[in-house]
Amino acid sequence: MNRRATISDVALLAGVSKQTVSRVVNGSDKVLPETRQRVQAAIDELDFRPNMAARQLSRGRSFTLGIVGRNRNYVSTRSYSGAATTADEMGYALIMKELESGDIDSVRQVLLALQDLQCEGILWTIPEVDRSYAWLEQAGMLELKIPLLFLNVRPRATIKTVSFDHYYAGKIATEHLLSLGRQRIAHISGPDGWWSAESRRRAWGDALLQAKMPAPQEACVIAQSWQAAAGYEAFSQLLENYPGMDALFACNDQVALGAMLKAHEQGIRIPEDVAVIGVDNLPESAFFFPPLTTLEQDARQLGCNAVRKLVGMVERGFGTVPERSNEDDNELLRHTLVVRRSTAG
Numbered sequence: 001m002n003r004r005a006t007i008s009d010v011a012l013l014a015g016v017s018k019q020t021v022s023r024v025v026n027g028s029d030k031v032l033p034e035t036r037q038r039v040q041a042a043i044d045e046l047d048f049r050p051n052m053a054a055r056q057l058s059r060g061r062s063f064t065l066g067i068v069g070r071n072r073n074y075v076s077t078r079s080y081s082g083a084a085t086t087a088d089e090m091g092y093a094l095i096m097k098e099l100e101s102g103d104i105d106s107v108r109q110v111l112l113a114l115q116d117l118q119c120e121g122i123l124w125t126i127p128e129v130d131r132s133y134a135w136l137e138q139a140g141m142l143e144l145k146i147p148l149l150f151l152n153v154r155p156r157a158t159i160k161t162v163s164f165d166h167y168y169a170g171k172i173a174t175e176h177l178l179s180l181g182r183q184r185i186a187h188i189s190g191p192d193g194w195w196s197a198e199s200r201r202r203a204w205g206d207a208l209l210q211a212k213m214p215a216p217q218e219a220c221v222i223a224q225s226w227q228a229a230a231g232y233e234a235f236s237q238l239l240e241n242y243p244g245m246d247a248l249f250a251c252n253d254q255v256a257l258g259a260m261l262k263a264h265e266q267g268i269r270i271p272e273d274v275a276v277i278g279v280d281n282l283p284e285s286a287f288f289f290p291p292l293t294t295l296e297q298d299a300r301q302l303g304c305n306a307v308r309k310l311v312g313m314v315e316r317g318f319g320t321v322p323e324r325s326n327e328d329d330n331e332l333l334r335h336t337l338v339v340r341r342s343t344a345g
Contacts, residue, residue, distance in 0.1 A: 005046035014042040025091070064093045065310060066114035066122040070100070076125060079151060082303030083123060090311050095119060099126060104135045115146060121314040123306055125151040130193035147313035151306050154195045155330035160313070162306040165332040166196040169295050170203025172337055173249045173277050176293070178211050180343060182247035182275055185213065187220045188234040188259060190251035197222075197251055200279070204249055218242050223255055231258025239266065246274060247343075253278040253285045253294055260288060260342070275343040279335070290341035297335050305331060 007025075011018045016039060023031050024039040031039070042048070065087055069076055080096075087094050095117055097110050114122050122144075126132065133153060150161045177185050187204045190197025201220065208215040218241040223230040231250060235258065238245060250256035256278035263270055270276055270290055278285065281296035309331065 005048040007048070009046055010039065010042045010048050013046065014039045062118040062120055063091055064095055064117070064119050065307070065314075066095050066097060066117070066119035067125060068097045068099055068110055068114070068122065069125040070098060076127075076299075078299035079125060079303035079306075082300035083307045084303075086304040086307040087311075090307065092120075092307075092311060102126070102132045102135070104138055107135045111144060111148075115144060119146060120317075121147040121149065121310045123149050123151060123310055124153075128153040128195040129191075147310060147317065149306060149310045149313065152196070152302065155332070157329075160309070160329045162302060162309055162331045163333070164196070164297050164302065165334050166199035167203045168332075169279055169297070169335040170200035170249070171207050172335065173200075173279065173295055174204045174207035175211075176277060176337060176339075176343065177247040177249060177275055178207065178213065180247070180275060183213060184242070184245045185215075185219070185247040185249060186238050186242050186245040187249045188231060188238070188251055188255050189220055189222045190226060190255075191224060191230075192222055200249075200251060216242070219245070223251060226252050226254055228254045228258035228261075231255030232262050233258075235259035235262040248274055248276045250276060250278045253280045253282045253288075253292060256285075256292055256294075256342075257288060260292075264289075271341065271343050277343055281338050286340065288342070293340045293343040294338050295335040296338050298333065302333055305333065 007018050007021050010021045014021065014035075016035060020031060020035065021039055021043075024036050024043075067080070067083060069080065084094055095114065097114060099106060099110055111122065136156070136159065148159070150159050150163075152163045153159075153161055155161050155163065174185060174187075185204075185208060187201060189201040189204075201222075204220070205215045219238075221234040221237045221241070223234045231254065234255065235248070238248070239262075248256075248259060250259055256276055260270060260276060263274060263276075268274055276292065278292050278294040279297065281294045285292040285294050
């Protein structure tokens with residue numbers, strides 16, 4: 001078996017000291033660009049991987065982050081993938097915890113368990129639904145000794161977040177349909193109580209109001225879930241409540257799929273009769289009939305950004321990076337419009 005490369009091997013090949021290699025591995029800015037490039041080339045050639053155990057012992061740190069989630073779906077799975085990859089690149093390990101219940105005692109137990117496991121920071125990835133974050137209002141709940149960052153929740157002054165700008169998503173979706181000359185734009189909203197769904201629904205109404213277009217109550221149906229079956233049922237209601245609609249903004253691609261099936265069954269042509277747009281840009285949405293115009297939310301990038309922000313919080317706590325300047329506690333990522341034949345046929 002080949003011997004695993006050591007930091008001494010890298011230093012010898014790159015013609016630098018072991019301390020310089022250590023600085024490169026740990027992302028220090030005290031290395032000249034040309035030296036960093038030479039060291040990185042040696043790392044790649046030797047397939048060098050830092051010894052985490054030795055690193056932990058030498059610094060008295062765990063270099064471990066906790067991540068708390070529940071009910072993994074496409075978005076959360078992609079976010080976790082980005083978080084795991086970025087953590088590994090930055091020299092951190094992840095400990096995953098599933099939260100079975102959102103009650104205060106369960107939340108407290110998970111937070112304390114991760115702290116007892118020597119995690120240096122915690123990433124909270126549970127969607128905001130109804131009062132799922134009511135525990136934030138309880139005195140003492142956030143008196144942790146380690147940083148806590150929230151993923152894709154409503155920004156608040158009391159916490160640090162990295163989220164999608166769901167209001168922006170609803171705005172550009174509706175404005176896209178308006179730009180096509182559509183005048184009776186319906187909306188199938190995500191389930192009641194979801195912060196993301198409420199933000200998109202409010203943006204739909206505001207965009208129509210700004211364009212002096214009708215947004216009657218019957219033009220919006222709240223889906224019972226984020227699944228295709230709920231979209232099918234919701235579009236059936238719209239056909240009864242809002243006849244003559246010429247466009248549909250669906251809360252996500254799955255709901256759009258169900259709505260499109262109902263439209264096909266009723267002989268409604270897409271996009272000639274009703275233009276349809278969704279949200280998520282699922283890999284399958286390019287193969288809907290017709291291919292679905294949608295809003296891409298880069299869930300993987302969300303996870304990457306969250307870990308970078310959390311690691312920055314951790315490192316500032318240890319005094320290994322300068323104090324932040326002009327850094328927003330609530331980072332919002334914006335969606336990208338992907339136009340396909342369901343609106344531009």
